[in-house]
Amino acid sequence: MRQSYRTRRIALPPRYREFRPRGVPARNMNPVSLSVDEYEAVRLADYAKLEHQEAAECMHISRSTFTRLVEKARGRIATAIIEGRSLIVRGGNVEFERTIRRCRHCGEEEAVPILHRTEHCRGCGSDDLEDLAETAGTETARD
Ligand SMILES: [Zn+2]
Numbered sequence: 533m534r535q536s537y538r539t540r541r542i543a544l545p546p547r548y549r550e551f552r553p554r555g556v557p558a559r560n561m562n563p564v565s566l567s568v569d570e571y572e573a574v575r576l577a578d579y580a581k582l583e584h585q586e587a588a589e590c591m592h593i594s595r596s597t598f599t600r601l602v603e604k605a606r607g608r609i610a611t612a613i614i615e616g617r618s619l620i621v622r623g624g625n626v627e628f629e630r631t632i633r634r635c636r637h638c639g640e641e642e643a644v645p646i647l648h649r650t651e652h653c654r655g656c657g658s659d660d661l662e663d664l665a666e667t668a669g670t671e672t673a674r675d
Contacts, residue, residue, distance in 0.1 A: 540569040540601075541592040542626045544643060545664035547634075549621040556616050564612040567624030568668055570605035577602045622668065631665035 546568060552561065569591065576587035577598075588598035612619040633650045634641045640655030652659050 538625050539592070539627050540572065540625060541590065542568055542572045542628050543590070544630055545628055545632055545668040546571050546621045547632060547641070547664065549668065551612070551619040553613075553616040553618065561616075561618040563618040563620045564608050565623065566605060566608050566619055566621045568621060568626045569624040570601055570608065571621045572626075573598060573602040574605045574609065578606075626668075628665040628668075631663055634662045634664060636660040636662055 552558075572591060573587065576582045576590055577584065580587075582590070584598050584602070585595045587602075588595040591598065593601070609619065611617065628646060630643050631646050632641050632643050635653035635655060635658055637658035637660050638653060638656040640653050642650065642654060644650055646665060650661055653661060
């Protein structure tokens, strides 16, 4: 498992990583990137409604780092929705507590420990599974 002083702890990989404004041609979307740690900051502060101190502890960072992170994230989301740009969640120096395995055949999702081996979808039995922690971790581009 990767570990460094800058690694941010993320509970689960994001289930949705790309958002597009309706009616804007793809070539004009000029995507905004939201890193996975920025996504997690918004999830903890604005969705789960945690205090910054508590959220910072979840991510294993200081409260001041958390506050800067969530402000940066809100700015990026605001830019995307005001300017009609697509929003892509990717990258960041992160470590996931658990992962989600999603069936490419039927869409069934299961949250499991990182090292848990999932051979088949519990919904349809397919072995064509996407590990969202792995695919989120491989998209490392930053804007
Ligand atoms: Zn399935």
